[in-house]
Amino acid sequence: MFNNEFYPTPEKLIDKMLEGIDFTIVNTVLEPSAGKGDIIDKVIDKFKHARSAYYNRETNFDIDTIEIDDNLRYILEGKKYRVVHNDFLTYNTYKKYDIIVMNPPFSNGDKHLLKAIEMQKTGGKIVCLLNAETLNNPYTITRKDLVRKLDELNAEIEYIEDAFIDAERKAYVEVALIKIDIPKAEYDSIIIDELRQEEQHEEYTTYNSNNIINADFIKGIIEQYNFEIKAGLKLIAEYKVLEPLMLNDIKNKKYAKPTLKLETDYRDDCDSTLENSYIKQIRMKYWKALFMSDQFMGLFTSNLRKKYMEKINELKDYDFSAYNIYNIRIQLNKEMVKGVEDTIIDLFEEFSHKHNWYDETSNNIHYYNGWKTNKAWKINKKVIIPLNAYRDYFDKRFDPDYSVKGKLSDIEKVFNYLDGGITEDIDLHYVLQYAEKMGQTKKIRLKYFLVTFYKKGTCHIEFTNEELLHKFNLFGSQRKQWIPPCYGKTKYNDMTQEEKDVIDEFEGEVSYRKVMNNKDYYIVDTSKLLMLAQ
16 A cells, blocks of 8 residues: 555664663754654653653654655554654754654665755764665765765664564565764854954944845745744854853852743643744744735634634644645635535524524525425524624713624625625725724625614624625525425426425515526535635
């Protein structure tokens, strides 16, 4: 079921790979060719054993996986492992890993290991299984480059014959077990260098971050994220260089603390480094901004938006990249179809029986004999809902607040789903703001309806598009199964008398024929309601 490149790593070989690693000081791990998770299974066991022995309790750990094979990714996700990308060779991140543990495809293992070395160039460990032929026969430029770099980094290399002879998938091949420990890079202070240059030349250069913003929303917000990450990481690097100069005790430097402390807004739950903690919090900020933006979530009502805002905390572990935004957008399109349908039905019920305790709302609905029931209804042209647009009980000034605007905006979005972009836009917030300024409380014209507010705390909504109202009623009645299942499929003359009676009660023969002549408009395909740009 798997591709020809997939050779699960034998358990004994994994133990040899992880031998000598102190998991009490390791926090972040990447497995860029994770397969079905055999290596990560062992890594987690090592983590648990090391942490429970050291801390006398089980603590969190931070593991990312990458896998190019779709079937294997499903297995990893089923194990609740975090899959952050599909192809390691195209994976770009600012996140720093304490260790990269890998058994890459033998056919291009040289490229994978060079990629790992590049990622760890500022410091970190690498453990890699490689086909020994890659090092023993360096006939390509890539292989030659790898051999040179391994020599420069003083890599530890152990050749193992028949390492996969007893494996789940046998292979008679010699492998090279490579272990690399790249020391953390030492940074020179850019700030000090710039101060010296200013002393000599007295020249000042400013950089306007607004220059990086692109007109395209998604591309622009990703560029802004990248700029902020880079700026923050530079600041952290500079701080660490200057920290020894800012101790609060000159004589006893061993136990001294920095006078100036650089830290993130809140403590990270994985005991991450300052850099990774900063990256996570910036990620969260941008994911939240994306989910709050009208450009990305403008079609969604407040309850649907709230549902996805609850996922923000999970997204801190995923780069704010075009790849991940695209995948989330696909997920939204799939999951929100049912959400949109439920939202329309919720409004249908709100306009009918939800407020039936209030006498006025009895005017909202028209009863008819539904399909094999006598409790069916449809929404009238004018509906009444409890919605107070006045300041308070004592101060009766017209003052529609965010809750009033939000409710009307949600109603408008439901009809946006059904309208399909036919009706010309009217800025709801601007119209209500103008009405408040002018003291207008009656017949305020919005996109699909007129609204009138009364001091007793009610709002009268009068629909201006009767065709769209009919479509709304049809949607609700079909989902509630109050009209015959043959609706929209069978001609009126071909219906049974019982079916005709229900159609006559609901709309009449003329209206039904009109629906049949324009089914693309009246009969809603829910999967097409969400039109997020791909």
